Amino acid sequence: MRFASLGSGSQGNALIVDAGETKVMVDCGFSTRMATARLARLGAAPDELAAVLVTHEHGDHVGGVFAFARRHRLPVYLTHGTHAVASRGVAALPDCRLIDGHTPFAIGKLEVTPFPVPHDAREPVQYAFADGQHRLGVLTDTGSITPHIVDVLRACDALVLECNHDHALLAASRYPAALKQRIGGRFGHLENGQAAMLLRQVDTARLQHLVAAHLSHENNRPDLAARALASALGCRDEWIGVADQEGGFGWRQLR
Known part of the structure; x- marks a missing residue:
């Protein structure tokens, strides 16, 4: 199994997980044209998904999800x-398949485990992926860490982990007070220290790759x-x- 990002940040997100015969995209915050160009940069194409x-x-x-999925069926x-x-307001939807945020399901060779996260959205989830040998955990857009999150990500071979902001930089930023409160609240985004705290609660012995993701351009630094x-x-x-945001990250292979 391998994985790569088309871009990560407040202007657009998309992640590719490749299990050989099965390749899926997680989110698409880019136009169809841009997503296709960024896939090509990784040596991939929409018809492989x-x-x-x-x-x-x-x-x-x-x-960009519905337009991209509709265009490529x-x-x-x-x-x-x-x-x-x-x-809401989308005239023509693609084939939409509703999932339970607590119930794993399969797509080809991939076992997909969705899990709910505390974020200011209607019914947000994140995902873990397994191919029978390796496990990849993806956690962005959560304001806090729950015991269930820790349990799902307890033993992964790779993690893509939100490090949205640095507490001091956010506090000193020009953002309005209400926005600072939202970002730093328990339904907002993970701070660097919170991400580090999660790592201290899981088993990292198998970890081959760890990627910090969804960094704020103004309120964090790599x-x-x-x-x-x-x-x-x-x-x-x-x-x-x-x-x-611009380059995401290139393919990372699990061995």
């Missing part, structure tokens, strides 16, 4: 709550995110991957 999975209805995650997996909000995660793991800062 088996499905698009959606985490929640915010535009940087779902903005792909099924879209999402919770009932996400579907109810995201589909070096701060990497330092926080490296401190929790006891590794060098350079070992931590950091996803960015």
Whole structure:
């Protein structure tokens, strides 16, 4: 199994998980043209995908999903709550398949485990993926860590983990007080220290890759995110991957 990102941040998100015969996209916050171009940059194409999975209805995650899936005749997996909000005003929907946020399901060679997260959306989930040998956990867009999140991500071979902001940078930013409160609240986004705290609660013995994701352009820095995660793991800062808005990150292989 391998995985890569088309881009990660407030202007658009998409992740590709490839299990050989089965390749899926998680979210698509980009236009169809841009998503296709970014896939090509990874040596992939839309017709190789088996499905698009959606985490929640915010535009940087779902903005391009329906058009992309409709154009390439792909099924879209999402919770009932996400579907109810995201589909409003959409004239022609693709094949939408409603999922239970607590019930694993299979897409080809991939076992997909959705899990609910505390975020200011209707029925948000994140996902873990397994191919029979390895497990990848994806956690972005959550304001706090729950025991269930820890349980799902307890033993992964790779993690894509939100490090949205640094507490001090957010406090000193030009953002309005209400927005700061939303971002830093328990239904907002993970701070670097919170992400590091999660790592201290899970088994990282099998961890081959750790990528900090969904960094705020104004309220975080790659070096701060990497330092926080490296401190929790006891590794060098350079070992931590950091996803960015323009390039995401390239393929990471699980062996």
